[in-house]
Amino acid sequence: MADATTHQEFDPLATGSRSKQRRSRAIVYTLLVVFALIYISPLLIILTNAFRPLEEIVREGFISMPNSMSFGYWVEAWSTFCIGGTCEGVSRYFSNTLLMTVPATILSTAFGVVNGYALSKWRFKGDMWVFGLITLGVFLPAQMTLLPWAFVLGKLGLSNSIAGLVLVHTVQGISFTTLFCRNYFVSVPDDLIKAARIDGAGFWRIFRRIMLPLSPPILIVCVIWQFTGIWNEFLFGTVFTSGANQPITSAIVAFSGSGTGERHYNVEAASVIFAALPPLFIYVIGGKYFVRGLTSGAVK
Amino acid sequence: MQRKPALGSQGWANRLAALTPQMVLLPTLIAALVYVVIFSLWTLWISVSQSTLLPNMAYGGFGEYASLWKSKRWIVSYQNLFLFGALYVSGSIFFGTLLAILIDQRVRYESVWRTIFLYPLAVSFIVTGTVWRWIFHPQTGVELALQDLGWIAAKFDWITDRDMAIYVVVFTGIWHASGFAMALILAGLRSVDGDLVKAAQIDGASMPRIYRKVVLPTIWPIFVAVTVVLLQFAIKTYDLVVALTQGGPGVSTTVPAIVVYDLMFQRGQIAQGAAAAVMILVALALVLVPYALWSGWRARKEARSHG
Numbered sequence: 001m002a003d004a005t006t007h008q009e010f011d012p013l014a015t016g017s018r019s020k021q022r023r024s025r026a027i028v029y030t031l032l033v034v035f036a037l038i039y040i041s042p043l044l045i046i047l048t049n050a051f052r053p054l055e056e057i058v059r060e061g062f063i064s065m066p067n068s069m070s071f072g073y074w075v076e077a078w079s080t081f082c083i084g085g086t087c088e089g090v091s092r093y094f095s096n097t098l099l100m101t102v103p104a105t106i107l108s109t110a111f112g113v114v115n116g117y118a119l120s121k122w123r124f125k126g127d128m129w130v131f132g133l134i135t136l137g138v139f140l141p142a143q144m145t146l147l148p149w150a151f152v153l154g155k156l157g158l159s160n161s162i163a164g165l166v167l168v169h170t171v172q173g174i175s176f177t178t179l180f181c182r183n184y185f186v187s188v189p190d191d192l193i194k195a196a197r198i199d200g201a202g203f204w205r206i207f208r209r210i211m212l213p214l215s216p217p218i219l220i221v222c223v224i225w226q227f228t229g230i231w232n233e234f235l236f237g238t239v240f241t242s243g244a245n246q247p248i249t250s251a252i253v254a255f256s257g258s259g260t261g262e263r264h265y266n267v268e269a270a271s272v273i274f275a276a277l278p279p280l281f282i283y284v285i286g287g288k289y290f291v292r293g294l295t296s297g298a299v300k
Numbered sequence: 301m302q303r304k305p306a307l308g309s310q311g312w313a314n315r316l317a318a319l320t321p322q323m324v325l326l327p328t329l330i331a332a333l334v335y336v337v338i339f340s341l342w343t344l345w346i347s348v349s350q351s352t353l354l355p356n357m358a359y360g361g362f363g364e365y366a367s368l369w370k371s372k373r374w375i376v377s378y379q380n381l382f383l384f385g386a387l388y389v390s391g392s393i394f395f396g397t398l399l400a401i402l403i404d405q406r407v408r409y410e411s412v413w414r415t416i417f418l419y420p421l422a423v424s425f426i427v428t429g430t431v432w433r434w435i436f437h438p439q440t441g442v443e444l445a446l447q448d449l450g451w452i453a454a455k456f457d458w459i460t461d462r463d464m465a466i467y468v469v470v471f472t473g474i475w476h477a478s479g480f481a482m483a484l485i486l487a488g489l490r491s492v493d494g495d496l497v498k499a500a501q502i503d504g505a506s507m508p509r510i511y512r513k514v515v516l517p518t519i520w521p522i523f524v525a526v527t528v529v530l531l532q533f534a535i536k537t538y539d540l541v542v543a544l545t546q547g548g549p550g551v552s553t554t555v556p557a558i559v560v561y562d563l564m565f566q567r568g569q570i571a572q573g574a575a576a577a578v579m580i581l582v583a584l585a586l587v588l589v590p591y592a593l594w595s596g597w598r599a600r601k602e603a604r605s606h607g
Contacts, residue, residue, distance in 0.1 A: 031398075039479075061440045111327075139584060143561075147343055148339040280422050283418075283421075
């Protein structure tokens with residue numbers, strides 16, 4: 001699959017007369033700007049409302065030019081906002097999610113790289129079955145695993161704990177990372193491995209000396225993919241944890257879903273931005289690899 | 301293998317070393333066996349057991365499937381899945397294709413446009429749903445803004461309207477996924493042979509015609525792949541609806557995944573919840589198994605024609 005960044009060698013607009021070309025170009029840019037505005041508007045709306053006083057939002061709604069601005073709602077959202085009876089702000093749930101996402105990302109990526117290497121470069125009887133079984137985990141709907149997980153986590157003493165979520169996300173994530181890495185390593189020439197084996201290099205030596213130096217692109221894809229996916233996950237967090245142990249996605253539903261009680265739209269907007277920021281940050285930095293993860297995961 | 305006493309321990313070490321790949325894969329294999337096979341069979345068994353609020357593994361028959369398909373909520377959720385799935389997939393592909401073609405016109409700042417259209421994918425369904433609910437809700441969003449502008453009679457309350465709320469979910473889903481479709485389709489457009497297009501250009505074909513007749517037809521396998529992935533998303537849809545409408549008003553935007561959660565963890569009907577989960581698996585299998593068979597068949601055909 002060609003990388004999306006490859007430049008095309010022809011110009012589709014270079015047909016017709018000069019004035020016709022100019023008109024087509026104007027249409028293209030107009031449409032792009034219109035769509036860009038639709039895509040960006042939610043981001044702008046929520047960002048401005050995290051600075052506006054509550055009375056103003058209640059009176060004029062979310063879609064309005066701000067009259068006065070304050071940074072105080074960010075501080076309140078982070079440190080003192082009451083969510084489900086705990087008045088520690090979103091910082092608590094933010095760190096819950098961080099403590100869940102970072103270990104699960106590292107573990108699933110580490111397993112995935114080694115698995116992908118073993119499955120692509122070391123043929124053994126039944127290797128395709130092993131790969132097939134692991135890949136099935138990518139497609140299995142989470143609903144099929146909820147009750148068994150609840151039972152297993154209970155038996156392991158991991159109910160309502162971040163460690164339990166790390167386990168669940170690691171096991172599920174290994175399916176993705178193994179699939180990504182195996183498909184990436186398949187393109188490494190087998191001769192390279194054969195030559196190293198003739199020289200007496202073993203499994204781990206070949207891994208360290210040959211595969212690992214070739215791995216950074218796929219490592220980045222795995223880390224970005226896993227981090228965003230686990231950070232944004234909601235169902236497992238909501239089923240296996242409660243109260244102050246919940247990840248940030250559940251906390252957002254807890255304060256915004258309850259129709260009753262006084263609303264704090266500005267503080268809620270700031271909290272939502274805190275929840276969205278880390279994956280967005282990763283996306284902006286590693287956008288190219290994000291797309292590569294998509295293409296390798298979806299179109300093979 | 302012959303045992304050589306002189307080599308003794310080294311022979312064992314060699315044999316162990318030869319097993320390293322299998323040993324390395326063993327933890328993952330066990331985890332996958334438990335996670336994929338045992339968990340699935342477990343849930344399948346719960347669905348035909350006598351479980352209610354607590355698991356009771358005695359066999360209870362297929363009664364829960366029958367009651368599930370008799371419940372109005374489940375029927376509505378399945379109808380919603382079809383309506384949402386059809387509009388969400390076709391809408392995302394339509395806008396994804398349009399955006400990909402626009403970006404393919406040698407536009408300036410290509411990466412900026414791509415970043416803007418793809419960023420929703422990095423934003424969680426929960427955040428997406430929460431923000432769009434604020435925008436769609438008559439008390440906080442578009443309706444109020446229009447009234448503030450002076451159009452006092454302005455009315456835009458789809459999200460609280462039983463008949464229209466599902467289209468709010470569709471719109472938000474398309475906003476979230478069309479960048480994904482764009483990225484894959486754009487990658488496909490870039491893989492099309494430039495000579496093909498040049499030939500059409502020399503023949504005097506117009507730009508829209510070239511895309512419709514030459515470029516898009518050659519990348520049809522990508523459209524199949526995007527459709528399958530999006531259908532998979534549609535079947536698994538849960539968080540987006542929870543954050544946007546919570547399945548309401550009433551049950552008008554309920555989807556199967558919400559019914560599963562409610563039965564299992566709110567109503568204490570574990571067996572029926574498991575039956576609903578199995579139905580989600582069946583829906584996924586109906587999409588994925590034919591696709592897997594078809595891509596396997598294509599790969600073999602290609603291998604034959606190249607060999």
